[in-house]
Amino acid sequence: MKQTLPKLVHHVFFWLKNPDSKADLAQLLDGIRSLAAIETVRSLHVGVPASTEVRPVIDSSYSASELITFDSVADEQAYQVHPLHQKFVEDHKHLWSKVVVYDSIAV
């Protein structure tokens, strides 16, 4: 049976300054998990590159993947300014060298 996803998909990829540090990765992943407490977050996926086949189009260079679904753009904006999200950024931004965000709305 298929699952219906909320309309707004917010997908963030993090590249660690120290990509070989398991401690830094664990700290970042724990931080991402804390975001589930934000009211407007409908679902949260915390991941790392999967062991799918190697193909040139696949980017598996990132350290951590944070996928959050929301019901609307307004709910994503409420999340951006939420104290728990701001605390996450403040407490963890020293860990990453690059972040790429994709916000996609269902059509």
Add this chain to the structure above:
Amino acid sequence: MKQTLPKLVHHVFFWLKNPDSKADLAQLLDGIRSLAAIETVRSLHVGVPASTEVRPVIDSSYSASELITFDSVADEQAYQVHPLHQKFVEDHKHLWSKVVVYDSIAV
């Protein structure tokens, strides 16, 4: 209430050769929707860049976003070789100039 997502997230971003062509975009989006018929697909999000705030870390240059969840890497591999997926690639690859894929497994 939070929604639990399947473990494997397969997120594909497409850049159209003709990014201003609404016909090409519609054709690509319809093609992506056809992938929902593949048995191992647990959920499918078909999207375009959302009108969230403009920030340097946000990549909104893509034309279409295809987010598919699977229960496992094996289910994603079954999808890759499925005739419907191969037909989608054959029928639509002339439309895009670039594809980036992120496969992320929940941890």
